[in-house]
Amino acid sequence: MPSAKVIQRDRLYLKAVVEGVPPSIVNSIRRVVISEVPVFAIDNVVIIQNTSVMYDEMLAHRLGLVPLTTPLGQFPKIEECESGLVDPSECSVRLTLQVAADDDMVVYARDLVSDHPDVKPVYPDMPLVKLAKGESIALEAYARLGRAKEHAKWQAGLSAYYYYPKLIVKRDDSECLKICKSVCGEAFGESLKEFDPEKCTFNKLKTCEASCNGSIEVDWERHKYVVWFESFGNMSVDEMVAEAFRILKLKFSAFLEALERATAAQPAGGQEAASG
C-alpha cells in the first residue's frame, strides 16, 4: 500500500518520504509538476510608448518572466482553455503599466496594474527597467494560463526525488567519516553509524562510498524515495501538487479510454488486423 510521510513543509516547499510505488509513478508526478501545472504569465504585450533604453522585445521578455499569482479555482481548467471549450478571454487577464520619469527611477513589478484583484506580481519588488529623467513607458500586457512545456515562464515549480539510501557500515573508519562529512556534513553524527538518509542524497552517498575503500557499502531501498516539491510562488505547494495529481489522473483516464476503444474495435483473435 503506498504511503507518504511529510518531513518538511512550509507554504512553498514540501519534502516527503514516499513508499510502496514504482519509480515510474514518482517520476510521472515530477514531470507533471515541472512541465504541465498551469500558471499565469504575460504572453502578449501591446506597447503604446517606450522611450526607455530597453528595446520593446526585451521589455516584453522581462514582463513575461514576472511570476503572477494564480488562483486556479477562479478560472476554467487548463484543458478547457486549450481545447477552446471556453472563451480564451476567460483564461486571460489584462495588466497595464504606465510610468513617466520625473527623475531617474526604477520601474518595479508592483507598478503593473492588474484588472483582476487576485492575479498580480508575486514579488512586487522585482526591478523591470531603469528610466532616466523624461523617459516614459505605456503598455498593455495580457497574461494567460499556460504550461511550462510551451515556455519556461509558465513553470509552477520544481520537483525531484532520490532513492532512499541504505548505508551498510563494514568497519569503523574515521578517515571515511571525514570524507563523508565533507560530502554530506548534515547527515552524519559522531560515527558512520549515526546517519540520517533524509539529509544526504543517494548520489552524494555513492560519491562518499567510492572514496572510502570499502569501509562502507551503499545500497538503496526498493520502492522508497525522498521526494521534494518547490513552488515558485504562483500558488502554494499544496495547490501545485493537487493540480499535478489532477492532471496526471486525467492523463491516465484518457489513456484507459483510448485503450478500451482500441480493444473494442479489434475483438479477440484480431492478430492479422493488428499486424496490418
Place this chain on the structure above:
Amino acid sequence: MMAPLRCFTCGRPLGHLWEPFKSRVLAGESPEKVLDDLGVTRYCCRRTLLAHVDWIDDVLKFERR
C-alpha cells in the same frame, strides 16, 4: 543589462533578491552569507545573482546628457 528576473537554469524567481543582495554585499557582508540568508540554496541560482553586472547604468549615462 538589468538583474535577471529568474535563475537562467532552474527558473526560480530571483529579481526581488538583487537589490537586497547588492546593498548588503556593498556594505561589506560576505556574498556567501547573504545568499544563504536570502534562501538561495542551489548553485545555479547563486551564480546567476553572483555573476550579474548591472550595466544599464552605463547606457543611461548617454540618456542624461
